[in-house]
Amino acid sequence: MDSQSNKSNRHLQAAICYSGSRHAASPSVIVIGAGFSGIAAARALHDASFQVIVLESRDRIGGRVRTDYSLGFPVDLGASWLHGVCNENPLAPLIGRLGLPLYRTSEDNSVLYDHDLESYALFDMDGKKVSQELVSKTDVIRQDHSEDMSMQRAISIVLERRPDLRLEGLAQKVLQWYICRMEGWFAADADTISLKNWDQEQLLPGGHGLMVRGYLPVINTLAKGLDIRLSLRVTEIFRHHNGVKVTVEDGSTFVADAAVVTVPLGVLKSNCIKFEPRLPAWKEEAINGLGVGLENKIVMHFETVFWPNVEFLGVVADTSYGCSYFLNLHKATEHSVLAYMPAGQLARDLERMSDEAATNFAFMQLKRILPNASPPIQYLVSRWGSDENSLGSYSYDIVGTPHDLFEKLRTPVDNLFFAGEATSMDYTGAVHGAYSTGLMAAENCRMRVLERYGELDIFQPVMCEEVPVSVPLLISRM
CATH class of the missing domain: 3.90.660.10 (Polyamine Oxidase; Chain A, domain 2)
Structure with a gap:
């Protein structure tokens, strides 16, 4: 693992130009967290020709999406519903193309x-x-x-x-x-x-659909071809005007033009990741002010x-x-x-x-x-509360705090971009909320990095636009 980390470090460091001159290689991004938001961001940036590495503290991808097969069939121990069984749901095109069945457990409202x-x-x-x-x-x-x-x-x-x-x-x-x-x-x-x-x-229309075969096939599809490093726990994120350096638990470091932080809110609250320099007060207010629930x-x-x-x-x-x-x-x-x-x-x-x-x-x-x-x-x-990689299930509004804290949590800080269900104003606690914020963070990151090096093309289509779904969702109601 050490040799792989050092090799990755050298590879990514070559992509950064600290002198401020035009890029000699593709722009680079470190995505922290391999949950739905992290994989969505990495997929979008990879497809936009960025060099992307994903650092994940668990020994698996998915984060709070965990499909277990030990009973002989798939069971989701984390997220298990598609909230909003409709083509307006950003995950619907992917689920439809994969032909994964949904079981509708409710209608609208x-x-x-x-x-x-x-x-x-x-x-x-x-x-x-x-x-x-x-x-x-x-x-x-x-x-x-x-x-x-x-x-x-x-x-x-x-x-x-x-x-x-x-x-x-x-x-x-x-x-x-x-x-x-x-x-x-x-x-x-x-x-x-x-x-x-x-x-x-x-709430999107269409009611709520249970993922009959689990969410793992969806995130596995998104993760194909990505450079994902498992069992690497991030301990420090250092940012400066033209790059970031990320340190993991074993002391290895990774450098890139920018980073997308998608770790759960509970992990951010625990202060187990040190930010250098310290995050601004408004960002810390958002982290501390939002609640993390447990189910x-x-x-x-x-x-x-x-x-x-x-x-x-x-x-x-x-x-x-x-x-x-x-x-x-x-x-x-x-x-x-x-x-x-x-x-x-x-x-x-x-x-x-x-x-x-x-x-x-x-x-x-x-x-x-x-x-x-x-x-x-x-x-x-499941034990999402005591799991050191999640420290809770998902976020919610606690008494006396403004709802715009979710937006503040999503707002970038220099070349650090934030994503995850807790950064979604409209779809908090939902998989499609996490997925959407991953795409948004990736697009913001792409534009900021390319703008810095004078390579932003206003005629290039926004990369998070989805191709209209051509395969209908497979919905049953028994």
Whole structure:
């Protein structure tokens, strides 16, 4: 690895002209992070004839996209939906051309975000099924407030001011399940989610589609032919007026004209990467001001299917912490699999357990509503919060911070460009958001570097334009 790193260092260093004269070789860029945004940026810059090297701390590409095959079939332990099953989605052309099937789990404006009410089963803690009529009548009215506050506090205020909306008994538990699903969408607890900004995200039309074969084929296609160096953890990024120098954990250094930083927000918050000179105050404000949520998956593979033929199973309880949510992957994949998906504090508490203990906890929740459930024969547990390469699942607006922090996080600093789901104003927490920001960072980087050396061609088409999709998306609804 050392010899490869030194060879790469010499190769990239030859591409930099510190004297300020015109390039003798192709411009060069270092992309830090091989998640969707990093691979998208590297692909675009590579195709624009830049010398590109990708440095990735993991031993695999994908970042918070992780398709696992150890059960004998693909299961996404990270991102698994295409949010917005439509040709307007920037990932649609690629997914369509690859012929990857999608399973639509909701139509437009689903009240449960990634699921409709038409294919669910809710149970109380005693295993009794909750009627659909009761679920449909449970709603919370959003009130306008002059100051920002948490969603939890706002709900409490609404119920205090409107006695007619107060719920008791089973109806109150159903309300807590709604809050549980909102916490799952933001991967955060309701007492930290901003009331003012919680609905600033834009939802593309077409509802939500589950990637039946996983996201790995998509990112593998984007990564073909790229120079990607795995297991290289970046520790320092030094920038000056005409180049960058990146140092990795073993002391090796890489130099280039510019760098695209796509590491997760949780990693930026940990300060494990030193920026020299220090990032400006407005950039640090964005890093520190945005929230990083946590949602995990405990995937349980069973011998046979013993649950109802619905898209998800829910357990209502007195608090959102006590509620449960199981995604039925059998409907989409025909494999006898349920995925338990805890978020917020519950997800953090489960990460303190062993894989076996966490799986047993999820299974006991299932046994509450299905007493005859048989134990899983295999299981998988994600740990995005304790994973040093992610330190969280995805970003969200916390109480009291402006929504434009996402834009500030994306804004370049000299010859450092930033991308990732946390830099997307409109599609935070989504794969297509990460992908789009990778393309934007690449285009900004290309223009800035070529402008510096007087090689910018105003007649050259923008490289992130997509060819219109000619292959329809393969969408099913069983």
